[in-house]
Amino acid sequence: MAEVLPDAATLEIKLNTKPQTVRVSEPHLSQNGKQVIRSYRGWPAVQVLDLLLGAHWRAPGVEVEFRALDGYVSRIPSERFLKFEAFLTYEHVGHRRFVVDNLEQNERDVALGPYYLVWNNIRHPELLPEGGTYWPYQVKQILSSTAFKTALLPPGLPASLSGSAAIAQKYCLSCHKVNGFGGDKWPGNLALQARQFQADDFVRWVISPGAVKPGTTMPGLPISLPQVERERLAQLLHGYLTQVPVSPESAVK
Ligand code: HEC
Numbered sequence: 536m537a538e539v540l541p542d543a544a545t546l547e548i549k550l551n552t553k554p555q556t557v558r559v560s561e562p563h564l565s566q567n568g569k570q571v572i573r574s575y576r577g578w579p580a581v582q583v584l585d586l587l588l589g590a591h592w593r594a595p596g597v598e599v600e601f602r603a604l605d606g607y608v609s610r611i612p613s614e615r616f617l618k619f620e621a622f623l624t625y626e627h628v629g630h631r632r633f634v635v636d637n638l639e640q641n642e643r644d645v646a647l648g649p650y651y652l653v654w655n656n657i658r659h660p661e662l663l664p665e666g667g668t669y670w671p672y673q674v675k676q677i678l679s680s681t682a683f684k685t686a687l688l689p690p691g692l693p694a695s696l697s698g699s700a701a702i703a704q705k706y707c708l709s710c711h712k713v714n715g716f717g718g719d720k721w722p723g724n725l726a727l728q729a730r731q732f733q734a735d736d737f738v739r740w741v742i743s744p745g746a747v748k749p750g751t752t753m754p755g756l757p758i759s760l761p762q763v764e765r766e767r768l769a770q771l772l773h774g775y776l777t778q779v780p781v782s783p784e785s786a787v788k
Pocket residue numbers: 703706707708709710711720721723725728729731741748750751752753754755756772
């Protein structure tokens with residue numbers, strides 16, 4: 536069940552805990568090894584998850600999904616919250632506006648509210664190299680799920696393809712869905728949509744959508760990966776998406 540996050544005043548009453556201040560190295564502002572420290576106000580994520588999802592989110596193999604206003608979905612393995620300290624924040628301490636510049640994506644004044652998940656990367660400096668991965672902003676809903684397994688590894692999937700399911704999740708399913716599992720940026724079942732493409736056309740599209748359809752908003756596989764690696768991933772994705780059994784209830788293209 537998806538839980539809509541209440542506003543901060545309501546959350547404070549439900550948690551019966553005052554919000555805390557956490558100092559972090561802000562990954563969206565820290566570039567070229569230069570750290571920008573910011574203080575945010577909020578609650579330890581585990582407290583919010585316990586309150587809204589109950590204790591079962593803590594089980595191994597469960598993922599916590601953070602859903603943003605624009606349909607963007609960020610999935611974070613539950614183990615990570617038990618290992619590292621995260622806060623669900625609603626305020627940039629000392630500032631009226633709750634915004635950040637996203638230097639990497641060249642965006643100014645990106646709204647962070649209603650909630651922004653931040654990690655205590657000062658206490659856990661091993662998180663610093665990860666940058667903004669797992670720092671979803673504009674979060675309005677959370678849920679815990681084992682849907683990954685049900686949707687992406689259904690019975691009948693050749694075992695050799697199960698590794699490619701994780702590749703699809705990592706690169707594609709923040710926007711697309713497979714068997715009902717994934718983001719809301721593009722409708723339909725990607726497993727069926729992929730079947731409309733010849734392998735070559737699919738690879739070309741996934742590596743460089745803009746070259747196939749100028750002006751498209753779909754990003755290609757990260758340009759930071761070597762070309763051969765992008766081709767390899769695209770082939771694996773094609774193999775997986777065209778062979779994963781399609782569940783009857785999501786057999787809508
Ligand atoms: C940031 C969101 C986003 C991500 C990530 C993304 N896509 Fe897309 N995708 C889109 C959008 C938007 C469209 C529609 C593009 C258009 O028609 O201009 C699309 C279209 C497609 C289509 C054609 C769909 C159809 O209706 O026929 C395929 C196939 C596809 N994407 C595959 C992928 C694969 C494979 C990945 C992962 C490597 C991926 N996409 C990652 C947003 C995304």
